[in-house]
Amino acid sequence: MHIVATQVEKAVLLKVSGRMDADNADEFDKACEVWISKGAKHLIADLAELQYVSSMGLRSFLATAQKLKSVSGSLILCALHGLPLQVFEMTKLTSLFPMFDTTQKALDSL
Amino acid sequence: MAQPFTRLRLPARVQSVRVFHQFVRDGAAVVGMTSADMDKLDLVLEEILVNVARYAYQGCVGDVEVGYSIQGDTLLVEVSDQGHSYNPLEATPAPDLTLGLADRPIGGLGVLLVKQIVGSLSYRYQDGQNIVSFCFPGHSTGS
Numbered sequence: 001m002h003i004v005a006t007q008v009e010k011a012v013l014l015k016v017s018g019r020m021d022a023d024n025a026d027e028f029d030k031a032c033e034v035w036i037s038k039g040a041k042h043l044i045a046d047l048a049e050l051q052y053v054s055s056m057g058l059r060s061f062l063a064t065a066q067k068l069k070s071v072s073g074s075l076i077l078c079a080l081h082g083l084p085l086q087v088f089e090m091t092k093l094t095s096l097f098p099m100f101d102t103t104q105k106a107l108d109s110l
Numbered sequence: 111m112a113q114p115f116t117r118l119r120l121p122a123r124v125q126s127v128r129v130f131h132q133f134v135r136d137g138a139a140v141v142g143m144t145s146a147d148m149d150k151l152d153l154v155l156e157e158i159l160v161n162v163a164r165y166a167y168q169g170c171v172g173d174v175e176v177g178y179s180i181q182g183d184t185l186l187v188e189v190s191d192q193g194h195s196y197n198p199l200e201a202t203p204a205p206d207l208t209l210g211l212a213d214r215p216i217g218g219l220g221v222l223l224v225k226q227i228v229g230s231l232s233y234r235y236q237d238g239q240n241i242v243s244f245c246f247p248g249h250s251t252g253s
Contacts, residue, residue, distance in 0.1 A: 055220035
């Protein structure tokens with residue numbers, strides 16, 4: 001898994017690529033935590049190149065979203081597709097996250 | 111005709127999961143599994159192995175073994191450990207998927223995923239071993 005973070009005016013974009021599994025899901029937690037501790041309220045995860053996510057990855061997404069909700073922020077998911085989308089659907093998580101096709105639409109929603 | 115099992119034994123820890131993925135993909139390739147289905151197989155295997163790594167030996171070290179057998183165009187997979195008797199398929203209550211974000215528990219989703227992806231899933235305790243087994247079709251026509 002590879003994470004590239006970019007700060008924009010209203011949010012922080014996190015481009016996540018590769019495979020998020022039990023061995024590395026905490027790297028996503030830590031990357032988000034860095035920005036939350038700096039005061040970021042809205043994180044936008046660009047998942048166009050995320051190929052795989054397991055329940056440990058779901059745990060990271062949920063925990064981060066719950067932290068942001070507690071400060072009136074949000075974790076927005078973009079371009080979720082393929083197996084990761086199916087995993088979110090099977091666990092009924094799609095309704096808990098704001099979701100958009102593109103990061104631009106996500107930014108426009110803020 | 112049923113073929114014998116090909117087996118690999120490694121320490122029961124999260125860091126072993128990727129090695130098992132590579133190992134089982136050899137069998138998946140033989141039954142003609144698509145790349146997308148191999149990812150689903152990886153997911154099922156990861157969820158079962160993480161459960162073993164967390165709970166089987168209760169803080170002590172131990173091994174976990176993965177075996178696969180080619181059954182026609184289907185892959186039969188067995189995951190076994192010698193930890194205390196523990197059925198991962200019944201150990202945790204199904205999480206409440208109707209709860210909102212603030213109240214949704216962050217755990218308990220792994221077994222749910224396994225059950226949704228794999229049709230034939232079974233657990234048995236035999237000769238001092240927990241054995242979880244499942245079948246995964248090769249030339250899958252499903253989504």
